[in-house]
Amino acid sequence: MVTHEQVLESLKQVIDPELFVNVVDLGLIYKIDIEDKKVSLDMTMTSPACPAGPQLVAQAKKAIESLEEGTQANIQIVLTPPWTPDRMTESARDHLGIF
Secondary structure, three states, X not given: OOOHHHHHHHHOOOEOOOOOOEOOOOOOEEEEEEXXXXXXXXXXXXXXXXXXXXXXXXXXXXXXXOOOOOOEEEEEEOOOOOOOHHHOOHHHHHHHOOO
């Protein structure tokens, strides 16, 4: 069975094409539920009209489903609570020059 940690590590491969930081370090992942081989993920975008949204969702789905044969990913985009830079890791803030 896929673990929470494996999902997070896999999602670190998904890079925001505008900010060049992965979705985990950006703080875009809100919730991960795993039941058998079904992974449900709530994620957000840095803005409601994020042009990279569909690309990020497709890459996240692919990253999760590549973890173990038969794994299914269901990704839900949520906008509540709204994303803020406070959700980023220190590493992401350093990369973007946010102190």
